[in-house]
Amino acid sequence: MPALAQSRPYRAPRWLRAGFVTGLAAALLTSTSAEAAGLIRDAETEALIRAYAKPIFNAAGLGSQAIEIHIVNDQSFNAFVVDGHNMFIHAGTLMNAKTPNEVIGVIAHESGHITGGHLARLRSQISKAKSAALMLQLLGLAAMAAGAFGGAPGIGQAGMGVAYGGQDAAMRSVLAYRQDEESSADQAGVTFLNATKQSGRGMVDTFETMANKLLGVQGINPYLQTHPMPQQRLEQLKELVTSSPYYNNVDPPELQFRHDMVRAKLYGFLDQPQTLFNRYPKTDVSMPALYARAIATYRQSGVQAAMPQIDALIAAKPDWPYFYEIKGQFLFESGNPAAAVVPLREAVTLAPNEPLIRVMLGQALLGTNDPKLVDEAITNLRTALAREDSSAMGYRQIAAAYARKADAAQAAGAKKQFMAQAELASAEAYFYEGQLRLAKEQAKRAKAGFVDGTPNWIKADDILAFEVPSTN
Numbered sequence: 001m002p003a004l005a006q007s008r009p010y011r012a013p014r015w016l017r018a019g020f021v022t023g024l025a026a027a028l029l030t031s032t033s034a035e036a037a038g039l040i041r042d043a044e045t046e047a048l049i050r051a052y053a054k055p056i057f058n059a060a061g062l063g064s065q066a067i068e069i070h071i072v073n074d075q076s077f078n079a080f081v082v083d084g085h086n087m088f089i090h091a092g093t094l095m096n097a098k099t100p101n102e103v104i105g106v107i108a109h110e111s112g113h114i115t116g117g118h119l120a121r122l123r124s125q126i127s128k129a130k131s132a133a134l135m136l137q138l139l140g141l142a143a144m145a146a147g148a149f150g151g152a153p154g155i156g157q158a159g160m161g162v163a164y165g166g167q168d169a170a171m172r173s174v175l176a177y178r179q180d181e182e183s184s185a186d187q188a189g190v191t192f193l194n195a196t197k198q199s200g201r202g203m204v205d206t207f208e209t210m211a212n213k214l215l216g217v218q219g220i221n222p223y224l225q226t227h228p229m230p231q232q233r234l235e236q237l238k239e240l241v242t243s244s245p246y247y248n249n250v251d252p253p254e255l256q257f258r259h260d261m262v263r264a265k266l267y268g269f270l271d272q273p274q275t276l277f278n279r280y281p282k283t284d285v286s287m288p289a290l291y292a293r294a295i296a297t298y299r300q301s302g303v304q305a306a307m308p309q310i311d312a313l314i315a316a317k318p319d320w321p322y323f324y325e326i327k328g329q330f331l332f333e334s335g336n337p338a339a340a341v342v343p344l345r346e347a348v349t350l351a352p353n354e355p356l357i358r359v360m361l362g363q364a365l366l367g368t369n370d371p372k373l374v375d376e377a378i379t380n381l382r383t384a385l386a387r388e389d390s391s392a393m394g395y396r397q398i399a400a401a402y403a404r405k406a407d408a409a410q411a412a413g414a415k416k417q418f419m420a421q422a423e424l425a426s427a428e429a430y431f432y433e434g435q436l437r438l439a440k441e442q443a444k445r446a447k448a449g450f451v452d453g454t455p456n457w458i459k460a461d462d463i464l465a466f467e468v469p470s471t472n
Helices: 014-027 043-059 091-096 100-115 118-129 132-149 153-163 168-195 201-214 230-242 253-270 273-279 287-301 303-316 321-333 337-350 355-367 371-387 392-408 412-433 436-447 455-465
Strands: 068-072 079-081 086-090
Touching: 043 068, 043 100, 043 168, 043 253, 043 321, 043 355, 068 091, 079 100, 086 091, 086 100, 091 100, 091 253, 100 168, 100 201, 100 253, 118 168, 168 201, 168 230, 201 230, 253 273, 253 287, 273 287, 287 303, 287 321, 303 321, 321 337, 321 355, 337 355, 355 371, 355 392, 371 392, 392 412, 412 436, 412 455, 436 455
Parallel strands: 068 086
Antiparallel strands: 079 086
16 A cells, blocks of 8 residues: 555565665665665655755756655665665654755755766776675675664674775775765755755754764774765865855745654654654644654554544644545555545545555545446546556556456456456556566466557557666
8 A cells, every 4th residue: 555554665676676786885875775674655755755855856957857756664864866866765864854954955965966977987986896895895884884874883893894805995996986976965965955045054964963973983994984974074064054145044834844744644653652652742732743643543552543633633734635645544454445435535636646645545446346436446546657657556456446347347348458458557567566577477468458559559568578677
């Protein structure tokens, strides 16, 4: 289900996995890969991230580059890019950032890496070494940084033991190159913030946090850091940020409210309920606190206990689509899809461009087993897939819908067409899950049901013709 409570481990297509892991090594990530940690999908959180990123991407000249921002199910503060089209932000970045500006500063910095072509150049530097051992050492450095920035110096020093493996000169050359790029990304990030009349104070706050977490880590060679020493970067960054005419600008109140709501939601789903109740005690009657406690109540005590709290939130802010979405989600997960349909329809009315909500509505409509609702489900799923055409869950649901249409069809021709559409949707679901063999099996069956040269026939043929790209 495309909702935060149902986040699942990220499964990259098989033909991307080798390249993705190489990207992680090249970028010297300070955490596990998204595939290992899992990704979170949530309409409210993703809408907020898009609001943060859009002005920065436009200022950076990246507005037409279709950059996807993925939320990693990891509560540490971190973000990274692996290419010019994918940015990853840990849930912990949102949870720990007290202001939107802190997250926007992170996005601005990572955008600096994209505009600078840093990842491509770093991969070129690494490839010149022609050494698998060097790649392993770089992965060791990633482990070292993860330990240091995560507040576990022992882990960091263990990783450093891998790094001192015998190619010190090559390591110094590659990492010095990386250090220059980190400073360059800082400068570019401040430029993008200035262009959008936003403060860089959040970037400074972020690096101060990083510097504090490195206190007490002993014996780390500055050349063996994945970033320049945070204190050095902090001083350089402060000079840039404090000289900006926008240094004292603050986030708009409505953006701060959305940020506080998303933080509350993430804590509600990711904290243990009792931890959440301590974090947001009953004495806190703010809307974010009420939101967080409603989610934790559902997780601890079930839908009946949580529903009065959700209804109170809806009564207090009836134009907030995500209250209706979460009500529908809780009802659906609790085995009542018919009751979930009404709030999910309202959520779609209030947020018509959110594909995750439409997919959930389609799933609830099909869950009622009412034949009269199948066409409405297909309409919503088609609309969702038009906006997010790589949604395996969306394709799975629409495959189920067309299979029901095939079962109900009286005419042989109609039955064949509906079944072919179901098989094509199943093929696309398998394709985006990275299960290429199963995708081709379904596509072969689907292709036989379409007229040669029609759009659906071409889609099936494209899947059949697809070959795994070489990673050489």
